[in-house]
Amino acid sequence: MKRASPPNFDQNAFKQALSQFATGVTVITTRAASGQLIGITASSFNSVSLNPPLVLWSLATRSASMPVFRANSHYVVNVLASSQLDLCKRFATVKGDRFEGVSHAEGDTGMPVLDGALAWFECHNRSRYEEGDHVIFVGEVERCGVHENAAEMSPLVFQNGLFHGLAPL
Numbered sequence: 001m002k003r004a005s006p007p008n009f010d011q012n013a014f015k016q017a018l019s020q021f022a023t024g025v026t027v028i029t030t031r032a033a034s035g036q037l038i039g040i041t042a043s044s045f046n047s048v049s050l051n052p053p054l055v056l057w058s059l060a061t062r063s064a065s066m067p068v069f070r071a072n073s074h075y076v077v078n079v080l081a082s083s084q085l086d087l088c089k090r091f092a093t094v095k096g097d098r099f100e101g102v103s104h105a106e107g108d109t110g111m112p113v114l115d116g117a118l119a120w121f122e123c124h125n126r127s128r129y130e131e132g133d134h135v136i137f138v139g140e141v142e143r144c145g146v147h148e149n150a151a152e153m154s155p156l157v158f159q160n161g162l163f164h165g166l167a168p169l
Contacts, residue, residue, distance in 0.1 A: 019159065019160050023159070028075055038069070040065050043158050059137065062133070079120065121139065
């Protein structure tokens with residue numbers, strides 16, 4: 001098999017090109033063995049398969065949350081609505097207890113489902129693949145749901161370093 005050629009661009013050019021792809025924003029949540037709730041903002045979420053129902057997301061290998069996500073059997077992918085920008089920023093930047101004052105419910109597996117999420121996927125941590133400086137998590141969806149007012153809501157979208165909502169064309 002032929003190997004990839006070395007890149008003909010620098011890391012900044014790669015980041016700039018990637019930033020042009022609009023992506024939805026999620027908060028991935030789980031519970032540590034100690035009972036502590038863990039959550040991180042991620043835009044690297046995608047569907048994989050309908051049968052079985054599989055989704056994927058990725059996390060930097062250097063993330064402080066990596067040991068918990070790698071070891072846990074379950075997590076929840078919470079798809080954020082445009083009205084949840086504060087939650088996005090909180091789970092991306094706040095040090096300490098990111099869940100303090102955050103309204104959520106316990107899913108069937110005991111993992112936190114964020115109130116107001118546009119949609120959510122309760123996943124079994126099926127497999128993990130180390131690639132470059134990230135780990136790709138593949139989750140088998142055991143339960144999912146959509147906000148009762150989803151048709152009137154806009155998703156939170158990230159593109160070119162800015163957050164957006166969406167309007168139909």
